[in-house]
Amino acid sequence: MGKLMRQDKAIELFEVARAYCEDKYPDLIEWASSIDSQTFRNLRFKRFLSEYCWVVYTSGFSADVLDGRFESLARAFKNFDPDRLYRMRSIKPVLRVFNNERKARNFLSGAKMVYEEGFSNFKKRLKEEGVDILEHLPGIGKITKYHLAKNIGLLDSAKPDVWLERAARNCDTTVNELVGFLSERYNLSRHVVDIIIWRFSADKGLKIINN
Known part of the structure; x- marks a missing residue:
C-alpha cells in the first residue's frame, strides 16, 4: 500500500x-x-461436512440468518451423515429450509466428491498440498477457502x-x-x-x- x-x-x-x-x-x-492444529488432526468426515456446508451457505448471506436455520438445514442434509448424504438424490427438503438451489447442489455435489475419493485420502491430500485444494470443492472460492481452512484447523489464517x-x-x-x-x-x-x-x-x- x-x-x-x-x-x-x-x-x-x-x-x-x-x-x-x-x-x-x-x-x-x-x-x-x-x-x-489438533482440530485438523482429529477432524472427521461428518464435522468437515458441517463446516463445508456452513461456509457454502454463509458466503454472501448473513451469518445470523444462517445460524437460525442451520439446525434445520443440517437435518435436511441427513445430519451430515456421509453414507446417507451420498445416497441423497432430492434437494427439495433442503430448499424448504433455504431456497437457494445453487448452494444446495454445490454442497451436495462436493460432499459426494469427497465421499468418492475417501475422506482419509482427501484429508491427506489437503494436508500435503494445502489450502488451494479446497477451491476444487463446488461453492468454495479464493476467499472462502480460507474461511473453511481456518474453521477446520488446517491453517491459522x-x-x-x-x-x-x-x-x-x-x-x-x-x-x-x-x-x-x-x-x-x-x-x-x-x-x-x-x-x-x-x-x-x-x-x-x-x-x-x-x-
Missing part, C-alpha cells in the same frame, strides 16, 4: 471490537479459541473478506499485516483476531471507530 500501518488505529479498533465481542458473543470467542478488508483499509494496511500484528501483540491466534474483527465489523462496529 505504500503506507505504514496505523498501529494506534489498529489497537483502538481491536480493543473496542474485543470488548464488544466478549460482551455480546462470548461463545463465539470460546469456539474460535478452541480451533488449532485470516479470511480476507469485505469486512476484514475494510478494517485493514481503516488502518492503512493489508488484512494479513493487520491480523498478524494484532495476533502477535495480544498473543491470540489469527483465527480469533479474524473472528473478533469480522463480528464487530459485520455489526457495523467500524462506524463507532470512524465517528
Whole structure:
C-alpha cells in the first residue's frame, strides 16, 4: 500500500471490537479459541461436512440468518451423515429450509466428491498440498477457502473478506499485516483476531471507530 500501518488505529479498533465481542458473543470467542492444529488432526468426515456446508451457505448471506436455520438445514442434509448424504438424490427438503438451489447442489455435489475419493485420502491430500485444494470443492472460492481452512484447523489464517478488508483499509494496511500484528501483540491466534474483527465489523462496529 505504500503506507505504514496505523498501529494506534489498529489497537483502538481491536480493543473496542474485543470488548464488544466478549460482551455480546462470548461463545463465539470460546469456539474460535478452541480451533488449532489438533482440530485438523482429529477432524472427521461428518464435522468437515458441517463446516463445508456452513461456509457454502454463509458466503454472501448473513451469518445470523444462517445460524437460525442451520439446525434445520443440517437435518435436511441427513445430519451430515456421509453414507446417507451420498445416497441423497432430492434437494427439495433442503430448499424448504433455504431456497437457494445453487448452494444446495454445490454442497451436495462436493460432499459426494469427497465421499468418492475417501475422506482419509482427501484429508491427506489437503494436508500435503494445502489450502488451494479446497477451491476444487463446488461453492468454495479464493476467499472462502480460507474461511473453511481456518474453521477446520488446517491453517491459522485470516479470511480476507469485505469486512476484514475494510478494517485493514481503516488502518492503512493489508488484512494479513493487520491480523498478524494484532495476533502477535495480544498473543491470540489469527483465527480469533479474524473472528473478533469480522463480528464487530459485520455489526457495523467500524462506524463507532470512524465517528
